[in-house]
Structures are given as structure tokens and as C-alpha cells.
Amino acid sequence: MKHVIIGAGVAGITAAKTIKEMNRDAEVVVIGDELFLPYKRYLLTEFLCDSIKRDELLFFSVEMLKELGIKLRKGEYVKSIEPSEKVIKLHHSEVMHYDKLLIATGGSPGLGLVLRPFKKHISFYYSLYDTLLLKEKLPEVRKCIVYGDGVSCLDLICVLCNLGKQVTYITREERATFGLDEIDFDGELHEFLEEKGVEVITEEQVVSIEESEHGYKVETIQQRMLTTDIVFAWDYYKPNISCIEGSAIEKKLGILVNTRLETSEKDIYSAGDCVEIYHPNIKCYWINFGLPNALAQGEIAGKNMSGQNEEYKIQEAIVFDLMGKSLKARWWK
């Protein structure tokens, strides 16, 4: 039985490990689009701040992968899936057959039409590759502009503050809330950041980024002109599901799965940030971002691919550390 897993993040790797634990003889191939061994994305901040070494980021060493019998294909991505033939096609036209397939391609930040032309001037902080690039750049950086929303945006602001950088945060919203329910933060996240020295500019949008002699000039929709050494920006965070384009796998924003994490196509499962799971309480599909969800979904997908019958219970909140203060983020009340 050949199990192919697209995605070497938390969900994909957890599923691979679960399958091997359940059936030592199962053939497991994990295809990851990043150049590195599977790593813990949630530790990137600590790596960027030099709190941990690069090796400590890894889920598995090469030796452990060999021991587990998991074949890892790094730096590759899937171009298409043909469920009727049970094959996937990789970007270099390689055709790979599968018996069971898991799509765990995660999500990633993206740029809208306004910012896309300025992509080459924008730095990202999402992957290990981005982090390694940042590690090279940051010693020369004093002023940073961060534009965007969501938990990862807040995470970036925190790390930049911890590294002693001067941070300007620009948001379209009236307040800096990062789309989170601040129930455990007394509704004062915005003020907390300002107290920590972050300049927060609300109800604004970045419309242009140009290279200048000493960094970048950033223009906002209200014609504010700002200068900075580095610009981080993204418009949205969305599931990576380009590999299912052209297939019959049902999707909305993410890949639609039931609570067994089965997609609409036989023997194809999906887990992690790329899925929308049917939520029986709200009678609708719901994206569950975050590490605990990915871990739980990876394990359940692995079990179900191995012939078990387990259901995923939707997690309602994630908790993370915000400059020494605990923040619980709930997806809904």
C-alpha cells in the first residue's frame, strides 16, 4: 500500500509517522515544497532570535527518516492530481502512483493586486527559507514596516520588537486586533503594542513601495510617505490548494473534508491549514489554523488512511505567548 502525502508540515509529517507506527510495512512518501527537512514552523521565531539552533527546529533527522522508513521528497510540488487514475504529477512532469493520498499543503500569506507589483521589495516571514534570508538582512535593519493581519503578523511584530527594531504597524482596521478575539487580553492588544513601542497606524493601506537610496519609501492610500529599511506585507492568508486545480476534489476557500478528513474523492484525505472541515455546530465549513489543529488532524488522517475510523473534534482556540503575556485566540465565540 503506497501512501503519498503532499506537504511536509506538521499535519503531513504527523500523518506519515502515524501511518508507519500503525503499519511498519506501509510505503510512505512525503512531498514537501520546501528545501529543508521537515521543521517546526512554530519555532521559527525562536530560531530567528537565536534562542534555539537550526537542528532544534527539525522534526526528524535524515537518520530518523531512514529509521522510520519515510521517503521524503524535498523542494518539490505537485502540479496536478488525477483521482480516477490514482496518480499525481509533479512540477517536473514526474508521474507518481498512490493508493491513499493526503493533501496537507498548509496555507500561506499572499499579496493582492495592489501590492503584487512591489513583490520584489517585500520581505516575508513565513518559512525557514524566509527566516534564513531575514537572519542575513536583519543586522543591517533598524526600521521596519509591517502591513497585514492575522496571528502570524502579530508574531512578526513581537519578534522584531524583541530584536530591538523600530516597528511601524499599518492596518486597515480601526484597531490592531489581528482578527483575534481578545477575550483573554482585556481588549487591549492595541494599547499593549503601543506600550511596547510599536507605532500603530490604523485605517490605512500601503499602495506603493519603492526602493530608495537607504531602504524603501512606502506610500499609503492617504498619501502618507514613510521610510523604512525593510517592508513586510501581505493581504491575506489562504490555503495552498493549487495542486487540486482541474481535479474533481471539492473546495471552497480550502479543500472540503468531513470529520474523518475525507475529501469528496475516494482515498484522498486532507488535513491542516489547507482544509475546511464541516462543523456540525455551526452547520458550515470552517478553517482551523494553528499547530494543535494540524497535529490532531495529521494523526487522525494517518489513522484513517491506515483503515481506522476516527473523527476530528474541532478545536476552538489556540494559545500563544505574546511578549511574555499569554494570549488565547478563539475562532468563534
Added chain:
Amino acid sequence: MKYSEIKIRFCGIAGDGIVASGKIFAGACAKIGLHVMVNNIYSAEIRGLGKSSATIRFSTSKLYSMGDGLDLLVGMVGRESIIDLRDVKPGGNVIYDTSTIGDVEEEESLVSHITPEIQGHSLPIKNLANEATGTNQGKNLVAIGAICYFYSLPPDMFIDQIKTVFAHKGEHVIDVNIKAFNLGYEYFRENYPLNNRFEFDKNAEPKTLTSGNDAIAKGAIDCGLKFFAGYPITPATMIMEIAAKELPKLGGWTLQMEDEIAAIGAVLGASFAGRRAMTATSGPGLSLMSEMINLSVMAEIPAIIVDVQRGGPSTGLPTKVEQGDLNIALYGGAGDSPRVVMAPSNSEECYSGIQLAFDIAEKYQTPVIFLSDLFLGQRIETVTIKENVDRDRCTRKKPTQEQLENFQRYQITDDGVSPLIVPGEPGAVYSTTGLEHSVTGNPNYESDVHSMMTAKRFRKFESIVADLPHAVILGDETAEIGIAGWGSTIGSILEGMELAKEQGVKTKLIKSIMIHPQRENLFRKFFASCKRIIVPEMNHQGQYAALLKSRYGIKPIEIHIPAVNPVSPLKIAQKIMETNSELSQ
């Protein structure tokens, strides 16, 4: 990552511009003062039918061999490159082409064989080449552009080299190739911005590039080669090509004959007529020349036979290296047939060694077989050759007036060397033959004459010894492990010794360009000072080891490598470490 040395292999099929990649890389590296060595491996078949690879090693330090493990493999064609993945170091990289047309099954895909220790990087090589040149040409330049960015090498070093290499093809060809280079560079800058650093001295002086074949041809011409005759054969043909181009400019001649027998015949004829003459061939050609080399022995006509060894026997492996011709060089003649055998270990020795070979051949009226090999002959490397141009030199023993008046071509002398003239010299009769002969050169089959003449021919070899260079001892003189090597294997031995030294194991090496005869005293002293002797060589039988055993009575540890690729320094280091462990017990 920071590098001061990198080893890259381009892998594709014949016609992919693989050899040109090596040439461009070598030229670019030499221009900025790096040390570089390039080894091309290609199929014996014509364009489009076989695999071809160019391995380039460049460094800020002197290189002696192709070293071990690849830092980067460029797989221009997927399937053919799969086997080369085993040569990539852990932590090494692979660039593969994503512009494949049609589906590729998992087992046939290069990418599916890349293990997690190795990093794959995609590059649409063919598509970008098409964009630049409008054809499939330029794929190599796309890859070189990407590599240039990947290792932070200065683009100008390649742009200049592209202009040089394609100068004869015109502006358009130069422009599209530079475009191909730039597209590869930009693709990697955009998709793999996190690059490595190759650190080097930006003020280093440019270096000179040559190959062993090039150095042999140049060395021979600089010491007075006047006549070359040959028959094309891989991997020796380049010597004839250079001779054909250069000798006529200097009043000399190059003849392409109908086969190797005719070639050596022509060489003996030219030498008989007083010209410095040479042929170059490979194993199959040397086999054919055996009888005529015996004529050179018997008639005491100077001749240089260069054998650029390849894999054998028979037609064997025309494009792969081996050191399997030592036995035929030493013993490949009927009767008691002494001949000089020399083996250079690098391009510098190819240049100086061929000049020594001529001087010995001319002075002692003997054939000299000069054993190079495919790796040494064809590899391109940065060298410092001390030029020695003396095209009028003559080491032939001339008769005195008295000797001339009563000329005896095979006069018995103390050193075994008789005076030599050219036929037609006034006042003398020059009689010679392949039959046994008397001092006058007339046929004579009496046993005492045969004994006398055989002794004379061998006596020359006792006399030669005084003219021979001493063997060289390298490494730590106090070491208990000694190594004896020959030919191009010496480079790998030196690097193997360095690897062992890093592990705290001392070794020493004895090397000599002279295989037969040798100045034996130094060898004896060297062997006596060793507790263990290792003899690595690229053949199955241990041909050099056999010679050393019979000559010096040693019992060496033999490493026999019937080679396809140059010997791995690591393999030699491993044997040294094993020997050291055994000695320590």
C-alpha cells in the same frame, strides 16, 4: 555556506554542450586566478547517443586530483544523471531541468532518487535556453548562470569567457549565450535568493590552462620535434592535432598514416634520417606498434612513442581511463628487447618529461615509451610550466673523424652507445637491419655476436641511469607507511595522504617519472625505511607493484583499481588508515 573549493559535474548527453561547460568554467576560473581541474567523460559513440559529463573542481589552493564527492550535480538529462547522484556529498546540491516534455515515470526521474541529505533545485534549463537562443542550444549557459548566482561568483568572469570561447562564431552567438547565462542567473536570484559564498583572493594573478596532451605536444615541439606521424585514436588524437597545426610553422611535418604500424614505421624512418620524431597512440595502437618498436631496439633508432592509456584490453573502453599498458610497454616485444618507459604524473611533467624522453632516446638510441593516460591527457588544469625552448638541441653521439672514416654503426663502446650518423653522410656507409648484426650493421647470426650485441644493447641501460632524475620523496620522512605510485594516480595519492594526515597518520611517497630504468638506490633506501608499503594503481593486475616486487623484493599492500574514473583520494586514505590500525595493533 562559505566555500574555498567546489566540485561540480554537468551531466547530459552528447551534444548538450557538456564539454563546453567545462571549458568555459575552466577558462573563467583560471582568469580570476583560481586553481581548476576539469575531467570530461563521454561516450565513445557519436552525438546524441551517449552520456557525457564534465566534472570541474576549482579551489583557492593547488589541486592534485579530481578529489572526491560532488558539491553540485547539474542533471541536464534526468535519467542519465541518476547514477551520478551517488557521487554527491551529503549536504550537496542538484540542479535539475523542469522543462521535461512528456511524463516521466517515478523510477526514471532523477528527482525521485534525490535523498534527503541532498538538496534539489529546479531550473527550467531547456525552456530558458529556448528563450535565449531560439533553439535547444545554450542549456549549459543557463546552468552556469544559475551556478554563478548560487555560489556568489562574479558574473563578469563568465561573461568574458563566453566572449572568448564564442568569438569565432560572431556577435549574435555571443549575445544569445550571454542572454542564456543571464536568464539562469536571474532565475536563481529570484527563486533561490539564499545563496552560498565562494571566497577567494580578488587580486590573484590569472593562471594558465593546459591538458596533458597539450603539454606533451608543446614540450616535444619546444625541444626540437621535427616529425610526427600518427593514426587517430582516443584519447591521443589531440597530440597529433597540435602537431599538425604547429609543426609546419617551424619547418616540420605531420603525417596521418593509414594505421599505427605505418605511423611508427614513418617515425623510425624520419629518425633514421636524423629528425627528432614521435608518434602518439593508445593501448590498441601500442599493440600494433610492438614489432616496429622492436626494430627500433634492434636497429638502435631513437623513437618516442606516447601512449595515452585508456581502458583495455582490445578496443576496450575508449573514453575511460586505466593504467593497464605498463606490462606491454615494459615487456611487449619479442626477444630481449630493452626499452625506456616513462610515466609523467601531471601536466608539468608531461612538458618537461617528454623533453627528457627525447634527450634519452636520442642520446642512447632507444625507443622511449611515454605512458600518459586518458585522465592526465585530457584533463584541463591550471599549471605553472617552466618553458624550455631549445629546438636545435642534439644529443646524438657523433663519430670522430677517425670513426667516420672507418664507420661502424654498431661499434662496441663502454657505455653501449655507438656513434650515429644520418644515411648518406660522405665518407661513411650506414648499414642497418632488424636482423642481428655485427658492428658494421651487416646481418650476423653467430652466437658470440648475438651475445655481444645483446649485452651492448643492455649496457646502454646501465649508462642511462647516470642521466636519470632522482626519484622524489614527498610527505613525512619519518613515516612508517610508504607509498609508491606512478602516473596520474600520484595526484590522488597526494590528496589521500593529506586526508590521512588530517587524521594524524603520517605517510611518505616515492615517485619517479622513470619506470624503467630507475635509479634504484633511493628506492631501496626508501623501501627499507618503511614498515608497510602501499602501491595503488589503476589496473587489475597490479602491474607496477609486480615490477617493484621483482626489482626490490618488497611485499607491498596493493590497491588495484581497474578504473573508469580517476582514483578516489578517499579510497587511498582509507587504505592508509587501515594499514595504520594494523600497525598499531
